[in-house]
Amino acid sequence: MSNQLSSGQVGQSETPASAERNQSSIMRRTRGLRESGLGKFARATVLAPEFSLVIAIAIFGAITTTRNDSFLTYSNLILVVKSAAPTFVVAITMTFVLIGGGIDLSVGSMAGLGGLVTAMALQDHLPIILAICLGIVVCGAVGAGIGVVITKFHIPALIVTLGGLYAIRGVVLILTNSQQVFPLPSAFDAIGQSSLGDIPSLVFIAIGFGIIGHLALSKFKFGYHIRAIGGNAAAARAVGIKVDRMRIVLYALSGVGAAIAGILTTSFVGDGDPSFGQGMELSVIAAVIVGGASLFGAVGSVPGTALGVLFLALITNGFLLMRISANWQFVVQGIVVVAAVGVDQIRRIRIRKLSAG
């Protein structure tokens, strides 16, 4: 196959048309770039990794609707999107971390820390904007510290961020004496509780971060370099990309994303809860993986992550509406995560076989 393929491409005298004819059907099937117009668009859509996720969401939605017709109502769907908004913000930065070849288990505790630092600052009568900035800066700094430990002491990210998960939660409990922090100023609560028209502000905020994250990842040098260090760190280093610095920035960003999620939730709930964010790290990672990001780096996208977060939130909501025990929801979420990676793996193996065979 590879010989035939290269002979098709290598011959100098060939016209583009004959080269195209020679090009194997596999290349066309897997890339779909030589078609034109609508066909090209349709093909690219079907082949996008996000497509199967859209289908899965549609099937799940259809099943749920037949069991409970309040599923497909505006008020229910907007509730799902609203509840998923803070998770999405931290899932964006988790997408960056995974694409950069890392992992961050500390985001749940970090979200708790961000929310509480802000809540406590508000109780000390700091202006709202400063209190929010303080929560974000503290978590960003702790995240950068985690990044420094990972890159300078060569300790695996899994271990360092697992340590972070416990240590940061401990700090949160010490800071608050395990007590809830309330009341908070109503102007702060308004961030998470207000709506613009029929749409909650949280949704606008999440979409705003989503757009910024997507542009940073797919349009800017920064995003290109994240994929480079996640795909082949040695290659990135050899062309002069500062790999260690990039990694530290990624963990700092992850801390910032977690802090924003924690602050939004605190504002939405109306008080600072020291247990907030427990277990969040795994559901965030699950959502990002369902959204098509690879644990091996370089692969993933913000729109995919958005769909992953949405899918898992819809499962929670759908099970509630179908009156299936919440315990089953964990079973299904577990299966969905494994199935998502399985489908992706099968696709990848098939592509490799076809291109090498």
Place this chain on the structure above:
Amino acid sequence: MTQPEPTPTSEAVLGLEHVSKHFGSITALNDVSLRLRPGEVLALVGDNGAGKTTVVRLLSGLFKPDSGSVIVKGMPTVLQHPDQVIKAGVATVFQDLALVEPLNVARNVFLGHEPSKLGWVRRRKMEHDAEALFSSLSIKVPAMTSTVAMLSGGQRQGVAIARGVLEGVQAVLMDEPTAALGVRETARVGEIIAGLRQRGLGVLLVSHDLDFVFHVADRIQVMRLGRTAGVVAVKATDRSQVVHMITGTVRGSESEAGV
């Protein structure tokens, strides 16, 4: 190399002067000199552990010599960082190719040097420039947007070389470019190397493949146990002499024979 141009002390576009390099108690290189001139293909051959890879890493700025100096564009240079070597006009094509498999051809070619405005990557320009570069080097790949994971070994080599040969490059270092390639693809890489030489670039070729070396190189420098066993012109030698030099049964001329 942006200081007021002093006169070069050597005609070499890339080289080593009496370089030694140790790793702990192990001597990887012992007083090795090497001169790569513009428009020539110099092959570096030797058994495993002869020091070839150490030479490549010294010349690409990944290692620093313990003694002696690295020559870039005829000037002794202290290389602090791989980026500096790239700026000085030396491209390295590594043994493992150092490509990012999940990314496409254009992104790999411009890896770390993407054309951009205020950080915003100009993707179309990048793909267009990559296309132009590939056609000027007559390297063929399916498309600039093909994922490298889907390319054949020879096509990957083409991508790695194209990245090396981005503007302003005067020397190309190739570490085992034909390892894991089929006959047809090896020949293809040979054509690319000939094309580089024709453009006046110096090519330093590290290879185990003596057939290939005799086919494309002008001179052969033989390494043995961290020393230079000899430098010979391809026209003035044959396979068996080179093999003897590699294995240490005959010592070749220490000077640059047949230049």
